[in-house]
Amino acid sequence: xxLEIKNLHANIGxxxxxxxxxxxxxxxxxxxxxxxxxSGKSTLSAVLTGHPAYTVTAGQVFFKGKNxxxxxxxxxxxxxxxxxxxxxxxxxxxxxxxxxxxxVNEHRSYRGEKALNASxxxxxxxxxxxxxxxxxxxxxxxxxxxxSGGEKxxxxxxxxxxxxxxxxxxxxxxxxLDIDALRVVATGVNKIxxxxxxxxxxxxxxxxxxxxxxxxxxxxxQGRIVKTGDFSLATxxxxxxxxxxxxxxxx
Amino acid sequence: xxxxETYRRLFDNYREVLRLNAAPQMDACRDEAAARWLQAGFPxxxxxxxxxxxxQEALSIDYGMNxxxxxxxxxxxxxxxCDVPSLSTQLFFIxxxxxxxxxxxxxxxxxxxxxSLSAVLREHADLLQPYYHQLxxxxxxxxxxxxxxxxxxxxxxxxxxxxxxxxxxxxIQMFQGEIDIMATRRxxxxxxxxxSASLIVCDHAITLSRYFSNQVAEIxxxxxxxxxxxxxxxxxxxxxRVANTYIRQEEGSRFLTQMSGLENGITRNNITLTFAGRHAxxxxxxLTLLSRSQQTDNxxxxxxxxxxxxxxxxxxxxxxxxxxxxxxxxVLVRPDAQHTEARQSSASLCSTERVRMWSQPQLExxxxxxxxxxGSATGQIDENALFYMRQRGLSEEEARMFLKFxxxxxxxxxxxxxxxxxxxxxxxxxxxxxxxxxxxxxxICP
Numbered sequence: 001x002x003l004e005i006k007n008l009h010a011n012i013g014x015x016x017x018x019x020x021x022x023x024x025x026x027x028x029x030x031x032x033x034x035x036x037x038x039s040g041k042s043t044l045s046a047v048l049t050g051h052p053a054y055t056v057t058a059g060q061v062f063f064k065g066k067n068x069x070x071x072x073x074x075x076x077x078x079x080x081x082x083x084x085x086x087x088x089x090x091x092x093x094x095x096x097x098x099x100x101x102x103x104v105n106e107h108r109s110y111r112g113e114k115a116l117n118a119s120x121x122x123x124x125x126x127x128x129x130x131x132x133x134x135x136x137x138x139x140x141x142x143x144x145x146x147x148s149g150g151e152k153x154x155x156x157x158x159x160x161x162x163x164x165x166x167x168x169x170x171x172x173x174x175x176x177l178d179i180d181a182l183r184v185v186a187t188g189v190n191k192i193x194x195x196x197x198x199x200x201x202x203x204x205x206x207x208x209x210x211x212x213x214x215x216x217x218x219x220x221x222q223g224r225i226v227k228t229g230d231f232s233l234a235t236x237x238x239x240x241x242x243x244x245x246x247x248x249x250x251x
Numbered sequence: 252x253x254x255x256e257t258y259r260r261l262f263d264n265y266r267e268v269l270r271l272n273a274a275p276q277m278d279a280c281r282d283e284a285a286a287r288w289l290q291a292g293f294p295x296x297x298x299x300x301x302x303x304x305x306x307q308e309a310l311s312i313d314y315g316m317n318x319x320x321x322x323x324x325x326x327x328x329x330x331x332x333c334d335v336p337s338l339s340t341q342l343f344f345i346x347x348x349x350x351x352x353x354x355x356x357x358x359x360x361x362x363x364x365x366x367s368l369s370a371v372l373r374e375h376a377d378l379l380q381p382y383y384h385q386l387x388x389x390x391x392x393x394x395x396x397x398x399x400x401x402x403x404x405x406x407x408x409x410x411x412x413x414x415x416x417x418x419x420x421x422x423i424q425m426f427q428g429e430i431d432i433m434a435t436r437r438x439x440x441x442x443x444x445x446x447s448a449s450l451i452v453c454d455h456a457i458t459l460s461r462y463f464s465n466q467v468a469e470i471x472x473x474x475x476x477x478x479x480x481x482x483x484x485x486x487x488x489x490x491x492r493v494a495n496t497y498i499r500q501e502e503g504s505r506f507l508t509q510m511s512g513l514e515n516g517i518t519r520n521n522i523t524l525t526f527a528g529r530h531a532x533x534x535x536x537x538l539t540l541l542s543r544s545q546q547t548d549n550x551x552x553x554x555x556x557x558x559x560x561x562x563x564x565x566x567x568x569x570x571x572x573x574x575x576x577x578x579x580x581x582v583l584v585r586p587d588a589q590h591t592e593a594r595q596s597s598a599s600l601c602s603t604e605r606v607r608m609w610s611q612p613q614l615e616x617x618x619x620x621x622x623x624x625x626g627s628a629t630g631q632i633d634e635n636a637l638f639y640m641r642q643r644g645l646s647e648e649e650a651r652m653f654l655k656f657x658x659x660x661x662x663x664x665x666x667x668x669x670x671x672x673x674x675x676x677x678x679x680x681x682x683x684x685x686x687x688x689x690x691x692x693x694x695i696c697p
Contacts, residue, residue: 049642
């Protein structure tokens with residue numbers, strides 16, 4: 001098992017957002033997490049990647065059998081956990097090239113591999129850029145600075161390709177994307193995916209799931225996973241919304 | 252008061268020695284300057300201009316002054332190795348306040364005067380008469396007046412009309428000596444009509460005693476002349492530097508300056524720039540990196556005395572630990588100075604909650620057809636950016652370094668000499684990784 005979440009509770013400030021999440025993810029699986037606004041989807045991704053604004057109040061998370069919650073964010077990353085941010089951060093003055101070289105070499109050093117030299121690194125950049133059809137010009141600019149919404153999301157998947165994580169969380173990667181960009185981004189994700197890796201896709205819409213087809217679909221509602229099913233669950237949600245789930249829950 | 256009395260006695264007792272060692276022109280200004288200095292007294296935190304800058308502790312040290320002009324055992328060129336990659340400069344030295352020429356032959360265009368201020372003033376008294384002590388005379392700063400009272404030598408650069416010096420001139424000012432030293436440093440830079448030059452002044456301390464540098468620079472940029480003037484301080488925590496820099500720009504002239512502080516103790520930079528002719532432009536910038544209990548105050552006054560001039564200021568600070576800094580930026584647009592364009596921006600990045608930053612932008616505008624703007628921002632490291640970078644695998648420390656470096660880069664970008672810009676980038680990187688402070692102990696390279 002790649003990731004095992006047991007009874008996870010988390011707060012931001014005094015407010016409890018996650019109220020007992022249980023979730024298991026195996027190698028090779030693609031999971032989708034859907035749910036209405038404010039149900040805790042982004043909080044789950046933030047807690048899993050170690051965002052300092054959230055406090056875990058109960059529960060356990062094991063990643064590759066290791067206690068994920070006691071690792072600082074950078075160790076989680078180096079262990080192979082990646083988050084494609086819903087709102088990628090602009091970092092003026094830090095070039096994509098320098099940023100990625102530092103990140104890739106941190107990952108390599110963590111695995112006991114020697115740092116890539118300049119030409120090896122540029123070759124890797126070129127290869128991975130092609131996966132998401134990203135312009136060389138973007139790679140030479142400051143991280144996300146002045147990027148359009150679509151370029152930012154493309155850049156997230158480019159970084160994912162560069163770091164080659166075992167578990168990727170895509171947090172609303174489809175928001176702000178037009179149809180063409182959505183196809184490119186999804187194709188990129190599919191090319192990176194292998195039977196050794198897993199992926200969690202957080203989304204509101206079936207649209208992205210048509211391209212990145214999940215094996216398992218979860219509904220997150222009020223801080224809990226209230227329903228789990230196969231792809232047909234996503235189709236039903238697209239058609240009927242969340243009211244029937246709320247009714248099932250007796251609300 | 253005690254310190255003032257000590258230095259007053261020193262001045263009185265050695266008045267004759269001071270006369271012997273300096274050019275007559277320098278000596279002629281002494282008594283009047285000494286009177287002004289003694290009347291004003293040392294700047295105190297009771298005065299508005301020095302409110303956050305306490306000189307008392309630094310002045311309580313019993314410094315030695317090299318009144319008899321004793322030389323150092325080895326030529327500074329042998330002690331000092333400059334690690335500027337691919338930056339080829341014409342090198343001159345000041346050790347404490349003693350001038351040393353370059354060891355290598357210097358090639359300068361005909362008519363250029365460059366070297367010991369006292370020697371050049373003696374030989375070319377008529378030529379330099381209109382310049383020495385002309386800009387600081389009107390200024391009320393007591394430290395500048397004290398400088399004029401005690402100065403015995405310094406560095407001068409005179410570039411005649413329509414002469415361009417292509418190779419940058421570099422002046423290395425270093426503190427060296429096992430005793431505590433006060434140095435009185437003086438620079439006089441004159442670019443005649445249509446001349447151009449670049450001057451790099453580096454302050455170093457290659458030994459670990461306590462040092463006090465009292466510096467005055469007078470800079471004249473003639474009609475249509477162009478000067479780049481860079482100052483870089485890389486001393487240590489036990490150094491106090493007070494530098495008064497005066498610039499006068501004639502019509503159509505261009506002036507660029509950047510003052511960076513990579514390592515220091517407490518530093519006060521007073522910069523007074525006056526536009527005396529129309530259609531002149533000035534770019535002023537500063538990068539200040541502080542740790543531990545270091546402090547830097549930059550006070551800039553840009554005087555738009557005439558119409559049609561442009562000034563642009565960018566001052567940035569990165570403060571760590573318990574460091575303190577001040578930015579005082581005053582832009583004065585006088586009643587006739589129509590079509591002035593003046594921009595000013597200051598920003599500081601505070602890495603801890605223990606640092607103190609005071610920013611005082613002041614725009615005084617008495618003309619109505621002008622474009623002026625200023626902005627000032629004091630903030631912390633962007634936590635979202637920090638988390639984003641850590642999520643990609645960078646350690647918190649490395650991510651912080653990246654963000655600080657990015658913040659500083661905007662200032663470094665303004666350096667027009669490519670190799671110097673590269674060097675600054677390298678030094679700033681080293682500084683954030685804590686590698687510069689280590690260097691000081693080794694005493695071999697700065």
